[in-house]
Amino acid sequence: MMEDMVMIGLRNEFMAGYKLVPWSTWEQWNFVRESIFSSNPESVAAALRRVAAWRSRGCLPVAIDVTAVIVEIQCQDPFFREGLLDGALSSEELLAMLYCMAIVRLVNVFVEPLHKKTRRSISELAEAIGLPRALIDIRHESSHRDLPSLQLVRLASVKALDWLKSNYWEPQRKAIPDVQKEIRCRLREMIHYIKAKYTQRMKAKHNTILGSLTSNRMQAWFLHLDFSEQDSSGSRSLDKELLSQYEFGLMCNNSRLLMVLVMLNSREHADHGFEISWFAIVGLGLASKGRKGYIIDDINGVYPEKYPLSRCSFSKVRLDFNKRISKISISVCRVYSAYPSDVVSVLMEIFQLHVSDFSDVTDKEITEDSDVRHEPLINSTSVLKTIITKLSHNRPRLLLSMLKIVLEMIKDIHEKGQDHFLSPLSEAKVCQIKHLSSFVPWFLMNLKTLKDSGRIGLMEELKPLASRDAVQTVSLKKLIRLCLSLSAVGDKHLPESVLLLSDLSGNTNLTESLKKLPLPCLHDRDAAEYSCSSMESVILQEEIAIKKATEKLQYLKLQSRISNAKSTGTEDQDNDVAKNSGMLAKSWIPCPIGMLPCSFSSTSVLPVLDKADDDCQGTIIPENNHDKFEKDHTPREKSQNNIQSPDTENAIKKLRLTTEERSYSIDVINPMEGRLLIDGVWKKVDEAEFFAIQSNIRTFVQ
């Protein structure tokens, strides 16, 4: 009874439709839920700050508002925070007043609307929604009589929070639509079927090789194969006998005869026969494709109780997995329309899992219900690719989103690596980048297919107001720039992608000039690996390193030219800020309000709204990075760094280091920024300076 009323109090506000909320993702809501009740004052403060921001947006659910108010008062109460010195309210009177006000609000907010509607008394209604009587009394006392004591209201505040927890926070947590789980489930199913299909195809191939048999023979063979797999022990002779009968039937290509045989046998050999018969049906289905459904129906009629259609029997899947796969893919597409980002992130999750196969990255968070990992990895990559192809066929935007996310992740890993730019990226990271970037050319191939079929259009730079048709667009220019800037990371896939892209653009000039670019990653990274075996090899390596460095400089130079030549897009901010202020964005695509368009395609991104710490923004970055580098150095590198002091090491080593340092600096920083590390300071370098440095390096060699 009581619970029923709670439902009335809260659940009838449960809207099926969309509501304006102050958070942009449920993760944010969850963050507040977890932090606001945390025992760590820091997390509580963070949650309260976030609620303050939400409050200013005007659509904050009252339950959150009241929770935050009570928690905030408790934060000021020395009773709840031991050792609280500053920020505590010493006046008990004031504290009591604050608690009272919060409790009055709580009661009014949840009971008043009901009171207005039903005209029943406040205490009656409060009881009905399970609101502790103590809270009602405090409301009454503080409105009409003396101020209740601090001890009382303090206790009540705890009760109030408990009530809010069980009447808002918990029910809401449970009500959050778990789209990802749903998607994960469907995708897993899809993976399952696709894998099954692969296995089948491989088997079929295998059988063909075994003997150039007639099609009927082949099917019989196939039966054999499956059958022997199934076969466990004693019943072999029986099965063999049965099988030969089927083989006979098959050879006669008489489905009716086979049918009869199946029925007879199944009846005779109650349990076991069924299994075998089933395989026979499969063979039969193959033999007479048109009548497949009819035969299955027949069998179902014979064994209604024995034959569970839902069972994912190996052979049954084979009959209709194509249908199934497309069915699931349609349903996933439907989900994608409503929750694009969730589908993409689940797909990425699967990507991630595969990364972990490559390397020993162990910091992956795997939710308990994602057992994707434990499935055998038969062609896992190609399974993924199949999924993406299938999905993007219906929803071309998916491909763009995936491409975007992959590129962004590469960029991310890459940028994080910059924090300690002199040490190479860790093995795991390199592996991850390699894995991720290997997908990029493949994405682009698909992009091309989709473009050719008119499902994805190219973005026209001079058309700010996008047309209303559904065709997704992509800006090749921006994509090329992105790939180019990332190609410094050190994998051949990205430069490859650049070439693919230029092909796609159909701009032959561009293709030619790009081909001339000595894209740095086409060179073997290992050549730069330091090995101290002999003086000679050191010198040799130096030369290679220097060569590399010059090439990279050349490349950098060209890039700066390219980027100058086509400096468009929203990301060119290095111009005069004042001049730019309040200008129309240079290009735009339809994207939901509150989100940002992706820089190269018509997908949208949820912006990161956390304010970066002020002290690591803008021009301070270089020094900051430098400091970090000093701190984060491994001992080996530290010693190398010390080499720079003149009294320790010989000149050759010193030379080596500087060049290596330079090559790294090019390697790791975003070349688009046109900066170089010179004397420990990141400097903007223009073309003339590039030349100067280049010739300097040459003189060093000679």
Place this chain on the structure above:
Amino acid sequence: MLMGENDGAGSAPVIIPPSWEEAAEFIAREGDTAPPPIAVVCGPKNSGKSTFSRYLLNTLLSRYKKVGYLDTDVGQPEFFLPGCLSVHIIDERISDLRSWSLKSPDRCCFFGDVSSKRDPQAYLGHVRGLYDNFLGEHYKFYEKQALPLIINTPGWVKGTGYDLLVEMLKYISPTHVVQVRISAESKNLPKGAFWLDGEHYGSLHLIDIYSARTDFFNQSVLTRKDAGTLRDRRLFEYFKLCFPSDLDIKTNKDLAYALASLCPYEVPFSRIKVKHLHCQVPNSEVFHSLNATIVGLAINSGKPPSSFSQQCVGLGIVRGIDVKNDRIYVITPVPIHNLQKVDLLLQGLIEIPTGFLQVRRCLSPYMATNVLHKLPEKDE
């Protein structure tokens, strides 16, 4: 849904009773012998203040080329947007007395809420500022160009609302005060010059009129309005100005999609100050607070943002924020030359209409399903 609908709920024709005509004529005639009138229209809500103000405006326009109009009703403004106080210089008769039409203000302040109750001091500051500005710009006797001024007031006439009205009237010291009274006496303002403590009247004219529509028992029929929907419609109308008038925008959905597609202005965040008018927002959370909300675009010109002197050039939607690149993207119909002067964003509590966010294929992330929601009735 979007256009051409009446402000009032009823579709009954506008009745202008003879007493209203007389009152308006009286005020208009005054200017012949004295300086142009400064008329304050006050009375309880839904009594017909707006309708009379418009009628008076038309009457004055038959004698003056231009008429000033100071709108202090932040909940249901006459010519501009909710949350704004504005001065308009009007030179055209209003053809339909019932419908609301958007007119760009001569000067405007963004108060940021639909009721003055959250910050009476700031509200009064805005009224005074706008009034002084009008006097300085348009009420110069020596230039023979003084314009008459109509001041529309909010219908909040009890408690703090009454105190505010008294303060306003004291400051303005109008030549005419028109009280619209309704049959329910207890809801009316006190009779007479209630804001003056029985002092001298001076040249003040007090005019009492009665609400135009009465029922069979001679009780006032108040035109009830759904304030929330009206506000949303005004915002729709305003943001429609972002698009050329020939663009085919018929429904809310059309507009919402057009807004999502519109190429926004980009503003470097570092150059801009943000002021939260009615909430305290920690500095680290500013972006969480701003994204996908409606803000007032103001020119502060270097003054400390605490002063009331800010001039609002219009409203905008913060449609996205790129923290990394120090950019915020704003949609606004404000012309670019004005926008470039904007250096202060004012965030109030003017909620973005959900219609702006709910677009096919472009659903805003701030729209969620399965929300346990429980909001108190916060509208008046």
